[in-house]
Amino acid sequence: MTPKVVADASVLIASVMADGKARHALLHSPYAIHVPPRVFEELERKIGTIARRARVDASVVEALFEDLRNRVEVVPEAILAPFLPEALARAREAGAEGDEDYVAAALALDAPIWTYDRDFARIRGVRLIGTLAVSGQPDSG
Secondary structure, three states: OOOEEEEOHHHHHHHHHOOOHHHHHHHHOOOEEEEOOOHHHHHHHOHHHHHHHHOOOHHHHHHHHHHHHHHOEEOOHHHHHHHHHHHHHHHHHOOOOOOHHHHHHHHHHOOOEEOOOHHHHHOOOOOEEOHHHHOOOOOOO
8 A cells, every 4th residue: 555645735836946855755755645625726826926936937837736736636525524623623723724624634544744834743643744755765854
C-alpha cells in the first residue's frame, strides 16, 4: 500500500515558484499526495501574485497548476465531511482557522500533513512531515 500525505497550498505554491526541493519531492515522492477539494480554487485566486513573485508569466503558473492537478489526488468532499467538525474545532483551538480542510483530510486518511505553514504545528493531533521525507529521504521535519 502506498503511503499517503496531505499537501497544503504552501507546498504546491513552493513547487510552482521554483524548481527546488518541493517540486522534486512532489514529482518523485513515494507517497500518494492528497489535497482537499478547494485547494485549487485557493491557488487560482493567487495566480497573479505567484507569477509576480516567481517572475514568470501567469500562463506559466496556470500550466504548472494544471500539471499539479494531474499529480495529486483530491479527497472527495464526502470523505472529508464527517471529519470537518472535529477539524474545525482543532483549527480554532490552535488559532489556525482556514486550515480545517487540510486537518479533515489528514484525519480522514490517517496521514501526515506536508506543509511550510507553521500554524499546523499548533494543531492538536496532527502529524507533520517534511519535504525530504516526502521525497523518500529521512528528515527531521
